[in-house]
Amino acid sequence: MNRRTVRTAAVTALLAALLAAGLILNVNTGAVDIPTGEIFALLGKGLRLRALALLEPDRYGEALTAFLTGSTEARVLCSIRLPRLLLAAVLGGALAVSGLLLQSFFRNPIAGPFVLGISSGAKMLVSVTMIFLLKDISTMNTGVMVLAAFAGSLLVTGVVLLFAQRVRNMSMLLVIGIMVSYLCGAVTDFCVTFADEHNVANLTSWSMGSFSGASWNAVGFSAAICLPCLALAWLLAKPIGAYALGEGYAQSLGIHVRAFRVCLILLSSLLSACVTAFAGPISFVGIAIPHITKSLLNTSRPAVVIPLSFLTGAVCCVYCDLLARTAFAPTELAISTVTSVFGAPVVIYMMVKRRGREQ
Amino acid sequence: MSYFKTENLSVGYRGNILIHGINITLQKGQILTLIGPNGAGKSTILKSITRQLRTISGSVYVQWRDVHRWSAKELASHLAVVLTDRVDPELMTCRELVALGRYPHTNAVGRLTAEDRRKVDEALNLVGGEDLAEQEFSTLSDGQKQRMLLARAICQDTEIIVLDEPTAYLDIRYKVELLDVLRRLAREKGTTILLSLHEIDLAYKVSDQLVCVKGDTISRYGPPEEVLARDAAQRLYDMERGSYDPLFGSVELPRPEGEPKVFVIGGAGYGVPVYRRLQREQVPFAAGILFENDVDTPVANALAAEVFAAPAFEPVSDDAFAAARNAMLCIGAVLDAGCPVGTFNRCNGRLLEAAREAGVPVFTDAAQLAIRNVQ
Structure with a gap:
C-alpha cells in the first residue's frame, strides 16, 4: 500500500466518522431532547418495523404506524430530523459533485453552479412555474419542481456557454455569471411582486434555501436522482482526468470531446437542479467543497475526488444545517447564510493563490 | 513505399x-x-x-x-x-x-x-x-x-x-x-x-x-x-x-553602411569577433585577404563593405595582392586581427609591411578604432 492509498483511506475514515458524529449531534439537538442511547434503540426498532412492513404489510403495517405516531421522540426522530439529515447529506454531496463537474468542464477551480448563475436560473424557472403555471404552490408536484429547476439550469448554462466561446478569461466569465444571476433574480422578483400573498410567503421561504421542509418523499426523490448521477460521474472519471490537459490532448487520446462536454453539463445541471428544487439555491458549497477535498487528498484524480467530494459535501451540509437550525434557535437561519460564511473565504483564498501562481 | x-x-x-x-x-x-x-x-x-x-x-x-x-x-x-x-x-x-x-x-x-x-x-x-x-x-x-x-x-x-x-x-x-x-x-x-x-x-x-x-x-x-x-x-x-x-546556422545583423573606414586583416577565425565588434559599433570595413574556404569568409561576406577573397588551395595571385594593397592604402587605416602569418598567407604579412612603410596606422584592437570612430 503506498502513501496515497493510506492518505485516501485516512480521509475517508475521517469523513465517515464526522458524518456519524453529525448524525448523532443532529438528531440529538433541538426542542425535543432524545438521549443518545434511545436514538439507536428507536432507529433499530423503526428500521426493523419498516422492513417487516415492506415484506408483510398486513401484519406489520399497523405496528409501524403505531410506532411512528406513538411517542413524541419517535415522531420527531423519524419524520422530522432523520429525513432532514439525510436530505442535507444527499443534496450537499450532489452540490459538491455538480461543482466539481463544472470545474472540470471549464478547467478552472473557481467555477460552480452558484457563481455562474446556474442556481439562480433554476430558481427563476421554479418561481415562474410556481406562480404563473400552477397558481397554487401547495399542489406543486416534486417532479415538476425538479424539471423546472433543470430547465432553468440548462437555460443559464447555455447562456454562459455562449459567452464562454467568446471570453476565454475565467474572471470575465464569472462576472457574466454574476450578471446573469442578477437578471434571473430580477425576473424572480418581478414574479414575486405580482404573486398571491400566500404564494409569496412559501416562495420566499423556499428561495432563501433551507432543508426544513424535508420529507421522506423528498429524500427518496433526490436520492433517486443524485445517486445515479454520482455513479455516472464516477464512470466519467477516466475522460475527466484526461480532459484536464485541454481539449486538444483529450481529442488526441480518443475522447469524443463534444459528447463528453454535453454529458458533463447535463449531469452537473441535473445535480444542481435537484438541490435547488428541494432546498433552494445554496451558495459556495459547489466551489469550496471540491477544493477542500482535493487539498485533503493532495490529488485531483477524479476516480477518488468524485466520491469523496460527495462525502465531504454531505458532511459539510449536515453540519451547516445543524448550525442553521440551532445557532439562533428557535429562529432558523437560511442554509446559504451559513455556507457563505465558511465558503466565501475559501473562494477568496483560492483566487488570491491562483493569481499569485499566474504572475 | x-x-x-x-x-x-x-x-x-x-x-x-x-x-x-x-x-x-x-x-x-x-x-x-x-x-x-x-x-x-x-x-x-x-x-x-x-x-x-x-x-x-x-x-x-x-x-x-x-x-x-x-x-x-x-x-x-x-x-x-x-x-x-x-x-x-x-x-x-x-x-x-x-x-x-x-x-x-x-x-x-x-x-x-x-x-x-x-x-x-x-x-x-x-x-x-x-x-x-x-x-x-x-x-x-x-x-x-x-x-x-x-x-x-x-x-x-x-x-x-x-x-x-x-x-x-x-x-x-x-x-x-x-x-x-x-x-x-x-x-x-x-x-x-x-x-x-x-x-x-x-x-x-x-x-x-x-x-x-x-x-x-x-x-x-x-x-x-x-x-x-x-x-x-x-x-x-x-x-x-x-x-x-544555413550551413552553420549563423545569423548576422545587417552590415554597417557606407565607405569602408578600416581594412581588417584576418583569417583562421581571428576575424569573426573583430567583424562583429565593428558591426556593433557601426564601422564600415573591408576584409582581406581571405581564402574562400576560411571560416572568416562567410561572416566577412555578410558584414564587410568589401571582401578581398582568394581562391582556396591556390597561392594568392599578384593581382589579388595588388588590389587589396591599393584598397588598404586608400582607406588609410588597418586593423590586425592577430592571425599568425605562415607560408600560405604570406601576403597578409606583406600587407602589414606595406602599411607601415606608407605610414598607415595599424591597430591591433577594435576598441581603439571604435574610439577613433566616435572622435
Missing part, C-alpha cells in the same frame, strides 16, 4: 483555404519538419493532420489508410501529439500526466497494468525526467513541462508523433536534448515524426525532409541540403536586412 502521405491536402479555417496543394510523402522512421515565417500556417497543417481541424479537401494517409476515416480510438493508438496549448492541471504529478499517454490502452476506469507502468518509466527515462516524476506538474519550468509532455506522447506508444513547435520555450541545452530524443525515437523505434520548428539551423540538423510553408502553398519540399541551399532561408523569411547561413 511511402508510409505517411498527404494527397492534394488543402487546409484552413471555416472553409477558407489557407494553404493548398500539400503533397508530402514520408518513409517509416523519418522526421519531417515544417519551417516558415510566423503565421504561415505550420500549425494549421499539423492540426489538420491530427484531426484537430477539418481538412478542406484532399486526404492524409498512413499505410494507405485515410486518417480522417479512423475512429477516435484508432487515431489515438496511431498518432500522439505535443501541442502548444497551455497545460495547467491542478495537483497532477508528472507521473500521472505522463501516464495519461496510456489512455487508449487502459480499461474503462483507466487502471494501469504493470506493462503500462513500465512504459511510463521508460518514457520518463527517455526524456531524463525520472527525478521529477513525483513533482506536481504545475510547479515545473516551461522546459521541464515540455519534456513531460513529450514523455506523455512517447508512452502513448504510437507509430507517429506530431509536435507543434516543441522547442519554443526551451533553452539551447534542452532544445538539443529534445531533438536528440526525437532522432533516437525515429532510429530505434521507427517512429515517424512530424514537427514544426522556428530554428532553421536545428531543422536542418534533425530532419530527413523539410517543408517550407510560405504564402498559400508549400514553397519548397525535400531533404534539408536541397531545400536550404544558399539564400533559401533568407527568401523564405523575406529577410531584407541581416543574413543567415
Whole structure:
C-alpha cells in the first residue's frame, strides 16, 4: 500500500466518522431532547418495523404506524430530523459533485453552479412555474419542481456557454455569471411582486434555501436522482482526468470531446437542479467543497475526488444545517447564510493563490 | 513505399483555404519538419493532420489508410501529439500526466497494468525526467513541462508523433536534448515524426525532409541540403536586412553602411569577433585577404563593405595582392586581427609591411578604432 492509498483511506475514515458524529449531534439537538442511547434503540426498532412492513404489510403495517405516531421522540426522530439529515447529506454531496463537474468542464477551480448563475436560473424557472403555471404552490408536484429547476439550469448554462466561446478569461466569465444571476433574480422578483400573498410567503421561504421542509418523499426523490448521477460521474472519471490537459490532448487520446462536454453539463445541471428544487439555491458549497477535498487528498484524480467530494459535501451540509437550525434557535437561519460564511473565504483564498501562481 | 502521405491536402479555417496543394510523402522512421515565417500556417497543417481541424479537401494517409476515416480510438493508438496549448492541471504529478499517454490502452476506469507502468518509466527515462516524476506538474519550468509532455506522447506508444513547435520555450541545452530524443525515437523505434520548428539551423540538423510553408502553398519540399541551399532561408523569411547561413546556422545583423573606414586583416577565425565588434559599433570595413574556404569568409561576406577573397588551395595571385594593397592604402587605416602569418598567407604579412612603410596606422584592437570612430 503506498502513501496515497493510506492518505485516501485516512480521509475517508475521517469523513465517515464526522458524518456519524453529525448524525448523532443532529438528531440529538433541538426542542425535543432524545438521549443518545434511545436514538439507536428507536432507529433499530423503526428500521426493523419498516422492513417487516415492506415484506408483510398486513401484519406489520399497523405496528409501524403505531410506532411512528406513538411517542413524541419517535415522531420527531423519524419524520422530522432523520429525513432532514439525510436530505442535507444527499443534496450537499450532489452540490459538491455538480461543482466539481463544472470545474472540470471549464478547467478552472473557481467555477460552480452558484457563481455562474446556474442556481439562480433554476430558481427563476421554479418561481415562474410556481406562480404563473400552477397558481397554487401547495399542489406543486416534486417532479415538476425538479424539471423546472433543470430547465432553468440548462437555460443559464447555455447562456454562459455562449459567452464562454467568446471570453476565454475565467474572471470575465464569472462576472457574466454574476450578471446573469442578477437578471434571473430580477425576473424572480418581478414574479414575486405580482404573486398571491400566500404564494409569496412559501416562495420566499423556499428561495432563501433551507432543508426544513424535508420529507421522506423528498429524500427518496433526490436520492433517486443524485445517486445515479454520482455513479455516472464516477464512470466519467477516466475522460475527466484526461480532459484536464485541454481539449486538444483529450481529442488526441480518443475522447469524443463534444459528447463528453454535453454529458458533463447535463449531469452537473441535473445535480444542481435537484438541490435547488428541494432546498433552494445554496451558495459556495459547489466551489469550496471540491477544493477542500482535493487539498485533503493532495490529488485531483477524479476516480477518488468524485466520491469523496460527495462525502465531504454531505458532511459539510449536515453540519451547516445543524448550525442553521440551532445557532439562533428557535429562529432558523437560511442554509446559504451559513455556507457563505465558511465558503466565501475559501473562494477568496483560492483566487488570491491562483493569481499569485499566474504572475 | 511511402508510409505517411498527404494527397492534394488543402487546409484552413471555416472553409477558407489557407494553404493548398500539400503533397508530402514520408518513409517509416523519418522526421519531417515544417519551417516558415510566423503565421504561415505550420500549425494549421499539423492540426489538420491530427484531426484537430477539418481538412478542406484532399486526404492524409498512413499505410494507405485515410486518417480522417479512423475512429477516435484508432487515431489515438496511431498518432500522439505535443501541442502548444497551455497545460495547467491542478495537483497532477508528472507521473500521472505522463501516464495519461496510456489512455487508449487502459480499461474503462483507466487502471494501469504493470506493462503500462513500465512504459511510463521508460518514457520518463527517455526524456531524463525520472527525478521529477513525483513533482506536481504545475510547479515545473516551461522546459521541464515540455519534456513531460513529450514523455506523455512517447508512452502513448504510437507509430507517429506530431509536435507543434516543441522547442519554443526551451533553452539551447534542452532544445538539443529534445531533438536528440526525437532522432533516437525515429532510429530505434521507427517512429515517424512530424514537427514544426522556428530554428532553421536545428531543422536542418534533425530532419530527413523539410517543408517550407510560405504564402498559400508549400514553397519548397525535400531533404534539408536541397531545400536550404544558399539564400533559401533568407527568401523564405523575406529577410531584407541581416543574413543567415544555413550551413552553420549563423545569423548576422545587417552590415554597417557606407565607405569602408578600416581594412581588417584576418583569417583562421581571428576575424569573426573583430567583424562583429565593428558591426556593433557601426564601422564600415573591408576584409582581406581571405581564402574562400576560411571560416572568416562567410561572416566577412555578410558584414564587410568589401571582401578581398582568394581562391582556396591556390597561392594568392599578384593581382589579388595588388588590389587589396591599393584598397588598404586608400582607406588609410588597418586593423590586425592577430592571425599568425605562415607560408600560405604570406601576403597578409606583406600587407602589414606595406602599411607601415606608407605610414598607415595599424591597430591591433577594435576598441581603439571604435574610439577613433566616435572622435
